[in-house]
Amino acid sequence: MALLPRNWPLWLLLLVLITLPIGAGILWLVLTALYNQVHGLIPVGRLAPQHWRFLFEGSVGGRPSIWVALKNSLFFAGTVAVLEVLIASMAAYAISRMKFPLRTPYLGMILTLHAFPAVSLLIAIYYILRVLGLFDTLVGVILVKASLDLPLGIWLMKGFFDQLSWDMEMAALVDGASRWTVFWRVALPLVRPGILALGTFALLSAWGEFILPFTFIVSAKSWTLALYMQSFMKEAFVDYGLMAAVGLFYALPVFLLFLFGQRYLLNIYSGGVKG
Amino acid sequence: MTKGTGVRLERLTKRFGRVVAVRELSLEVAPGELVAFLGPSGCGKTTTLLMIAGIYRPTAGHVYFGDRRVDPLHPRDRDVGMVFQSYALYPHLNLFENIAFPLRLKRVPADQVRRRVRETAELLGIGGILERRPAQVSGGQQQRAALARALVKEPQVLLLDEPLSNLDAQIRLSARAEIRRLQRELGVTAILVTHDQAEALAMADRVAVFSMGELQQYAPPDELYHRPKNTFVAGFVGSPPMNLIEGEFTGDGFRAGGLRLALPKAPTGRGWLGVRPEHLGLGPEGLPARVLVVEPLGREAIVIVELSGHRLQVLVPEDEKPAPDAEVRIAFPTGALHYFDAKGRRIGPE
Ligand SMILES: Nc1ncnc2c1ncn2[C@@H]1O[C@H](COP(=O)(O)OP(=O)(O)O)[C@@H](O)[C@H]1O
Ligand SMILES: [Mg+2]
Numbered sequence: 001m002a003l004l005p006r007n008w009p010l011w012l013l014l015l016v017l018i019t020l021p022i023g024a025g026i027l028w029l030v031l032t033a034l035y036n037q038v039h040g041l042i043p044v045g046r047l048a049p050q051h052w053r054f055l056f057e058g059s060v061g062g063r064p065s066i067w068v069a070l071k072n073s074l075f076f077a078g079t080v081a082v083l084e085v086l087i088a089s090m091a092a093y094a095i096s097r098m099k100f101p102l103r104t105p106y107l108g109m110i111l112t113l114h115a116f117p118a119v120s121l122l123i124a125i126y127y128i129l130r131v132l133g134l135f136d137t138l139v140g141v142i143l144v145k146a147s148l149d150l151p152l153g154i155w156l157m158k159g160f161f162d163q164l165s166w167d168m169e170m171a172a173l174v175d176g177a178s179r180w181t182v183f184w185r186v187a188l189p190l191v192r193p194g195i196l197a198l199g200t201f202a203l204l205s206a207w208g209e210f211i212l213p214f215t216f217i218v219s220a221k222s223w224t225l226a227l228y229m230q231s232f233m234k235e236a237f238v239d240y241g242l243m244a245a246v247g248l249f250y251a252l253p254v255f256l257l258f259l260f261g262q263r264y265l266l267n268i269y270s271g272g273v274k275g
Numbered sequence: 276m277t278k279g280t281g282v283r284l285e286r287l288t289k290r291f292g293r294v295v296a297v298r299e300l301s302l303e304v305a306p307g308e309l310v311a312f313l314g315p316s317g318c319g320k321t322t323t324l325l326m327i328a329g330i331y332r333p334t335a336g337h338v339y340f341g342d343r344r345v346d347p348l349h350p351r352d353r354d355v356g357m358v359f360q361s362y363a364l365y366p367h368l369n370l371f372e373n374i375a376f377p378l379r380l381k382r383v384p385a386d387q388v389r390r391r392v393r394e395t396a397e398l399l400g401i402g403g404i405l406e407r408r409p410a411q412v413s414g415g416q417q418q419r420a421a422l423a424r425a426l427v428k429e430p431q432v433l434l435l436d437e438p439l440s441n442l443d444a445q446i447r448l449s450a451r452a453e454i455r456r457l458q459r460e461l462g463v464t465a466i467l468v469t470h471d472q473a474e475a476l477a478m479a480d481r482v483a484v485f486s487m488g489e490l491q492q493y494a495p496p497d498e499l500y501h502r503p504k505n506t507f508v509a510g511f512v513g514s515p516p517m518n519l520i521e522g523e524f525t526g527d528g529f530r531a532g533g534l535r536l537a538l539p540k541a542p543t544g545r546g547w548l549g550v551r552p553e554h555l556g557l558g559p560e561g562l563p564a565r566v567l568v569v570e571p572l573g574r575e576a577i578v579i580v581e582l583s584g585h586r587l588q589v590l591v592p593e594d595e596k597p598a599p600d601a602e603v604r605i606a607f608p609t610g611a612l613h614y615f616d617a618k619g620r621r622i623g624p625e
Binding site for chain 2: 165167170172173175176177178181186189190
């Protein structure tokens with residue numbers, strides 16, 4: 001554990017100041033979702049439960065039910081996370097542990113792809129999805145999102161696999177394991193911190209993803225929560241109370257995930273495999 | 276009771292890029308024998324072991340277990356157990372599951388796994404701590420767990436890569452005896468890698484001395500000690516190491532600078548004269564020399580003397596050690612000298 005710096009009250013104050021705008025934004029969101037009217041950050045008027053009517057009414061303003069959007073978002077984020085963890089782990093293990101032709105160019109490609117701005121690919125991806133018949137489907141967007149995030153995931157997992165001792169893998173081979181068994185029974189359990197970190201990261205990233213579903217999904221039945229929220233912005237008269245309530249609803253799982261997942265996320269930066 | 280199979284290496288070679296880690300190694304290990312691979316760090320001992328285990332594929336040459344050629348086989352089809360220098364226990368499994376791992380891979384029924392793991396653990400004295408993880412036990416216990424994991428599948432060949440080098444000095448001696456006892460009892464053929472010559476001499480039936488990827492000598496410990504095949508083996512085996520003096524053999528003697536020795540039946544030509552510190556004597560007779568340093572070792576002392584421009588180590592009993600700077604006389608034992616030619620090969624006496 002590092003000791004606190006000498007002027008820690010000053011540093012703390014600085015951090016609080018930097019965080020203040022975000023904190024104020026969140027506070028506004030909570031208040032607006034709960035009260036009739038809010039002036040600045042001071043609620044005026046009564047509590048307004050009607051902002052939460054979207055939870056009980058089948059559809060609000062011609063939108064699909066929020067529960068459909070929630071289900072879509074969960075499916076989207078969950079599948080992206082599972083795909084990413086699975087594929088990134090296998091790819092990273094291979095890169096970290098095996099010799100194969102074109103390994104070095106492949107590594108370079110991963111880095112390049114990671115740095116590549118995904119938005120510039122939108123049109124090309126649109127055509128690809130059209131050709132594959134995956135346009136306007138969740139599966140299509142899931143594949144796109146997972147692919148775009150994979151380079152980072154592979155790179156991250158490679159870092160974790162690189163730290164495993166070769167001796168342990170050799171020992172497993174001598175003990176009678178195949179390479180495949182070594183991966184599943186020895187290597188993978190030992191990079192658990194990496195899996196949890198990448199899983200949490202992928203869930204958060206997919207949960208907040210907007211531009212991909214916005215571009216590739218048209219039908220309201222495939223809306224994710226991000227699209228559901230966005231639909232309020234198109235109206236002539238925006239019901240801020242309702243929108244804030246939906247926003248809070250959308251953000252709640254992220255708070256929870258952060259609460260439980262932040263120590264895994266920290267692993268991305270500190271690394272390390274501990275018995 | 277001998278269960279182990281013999282191991283034969285035939286012109287085994289391993290290259291890593293341009294580095295030749297092992298060159299044209301041929302040797303045979305008899306069933307049930309314990310052989311030590313001895314040599315300094317980086318001389319190819321581990322690489323050889325990993326080729327026998329099947330982790331590395333030889334660049335050239337073959338490995339036989341008995342009559343069976345195993346070098347094309349996957350490690351799991353070779354029936355070897357191995358203890359790694361780092362022990363390489365699985366940190367996410369407790370000791371029981373670590374030891375059970377090879378059996379589980381073989382799909383041994385659960386009740387048999389339990390019985391065999393318990394038996395092996397008892398044999399090694401770690402029966403009481405099987406629920407703990409590797410990080411929660413001492414180095415000595417980890418070493419035993421690694422040995423148990425290697426033995427539990429009752430392998431034909433047991434490979435030990437410096438199994439004692441990470442142990443404290445106190446338990447190292449008892450672990451030596453323990454491993455030797457187990458190996459004899461189980462009758463398994465064993466190859467022990469070590470850079471510690473005392474360990475090799477104490478434990479092995481035969482010792483293979485390596486230098487820079489090449490086999491220097493393969494012989495029982497006493498032959499290694501009494502008839503080293505070259506100056507490398509002479510200098511590596513024995514502690515303190517053999518004194519080697521470069522000079523000229525003259526047929527009836529040896530000359531090196533101001534040093535002149537009369538040796539009946541000496542060879543001729545340039546070469547090396549070798550004599551072990553424990554065979555040199557300080558006494559009333561012999562050549563005059565001056566004491567430079569005295570290093571007490573407890574029961575004995577190493578005395579470094581200068582003799583006609585040459586530095587020699589002499590091992591004397593503690594109570595006979597001279598004072599620094601004293602003038603002494605060195606007696607050369609004609610019966611315990613070693614002659615090597617200019618290239619370091621042994622040329623006598625027969
Ligand atoms: N996987 C490897 N890749 C490249 N060089 C290696 C590898 N393993 C060993 N070597 C080299 O081969 C030589 C012998 O190594 P090793 O067998 O580990 O020696 P020892 O066990 O006797 O200390 C050393 O020069 C080492 O650097
Ligand atoms: Mg080694």
